Amino acid sequence: MIQLRSMLQNNDIMTRYILSIISILIISGCAATAQPKTIQIDILKFKFIPAEITINKGDTIVWVNQEKRQYHSVWFEESGAPEPDYFFPGETFTQKFNDAGDFPYRCGPHPEMLGKVTVK
Ligand SMILES: [Cu+2]
Numbered sequence: 001m002i003q004l005r006s007m008l009q010n011n012d013i014m015t016r017y018i019l020s021i022i023s024i025l026i027i028s029g030c031a032a033t034a035q036p037k038t039i040q041i042d043i044l045k046f047k048f049i050p051a052e053i054t055i056n057k058g059d060t061i062v063w064v065n066q067e068k069r070q071y072h073s074v075w076f077e078e079s080g081a082p083e084p085d086y087f088f089p090g091e092t093f094t095q096k097f098n099d100a101g102d103f104p105y106r107c108g109p110h111p112e113m114l115g116k117v118t119v120k
Helices: 001-031
Strands: 037-044 047-049 052-055 060-065 092-096 101-106 115-120
Touching: 037 092
Parallel strands: 037 060, 052 115
Antiparallel strands: 037 047, 060 092, 101 115
């Protein structure tokens, strides 16, 4: 009987130990790896809104053309990318950022439309 009681107590300690290890793993896992996010940038009245943005590695940006009838593009000209297709009202342009750095861009048909993505 005494043996059984001590076994139950040991079991109880073991369960608490395992539970505390599991919760430490969950908490540290959440802190260490931020989930990749998708961030929206609007295009309206010949502006990228916001024009400058800071994101984390692995995040994705979706540019949404919110104009009534004007097409635009998102062109990372300085990084040597070819000029992408224009996209029209209601359409989007999506890009994922895997590397840290500064990524300035412009609109192909409207060189005065400038934006910058900073990836941490
Ligand atoms: Cu444009």
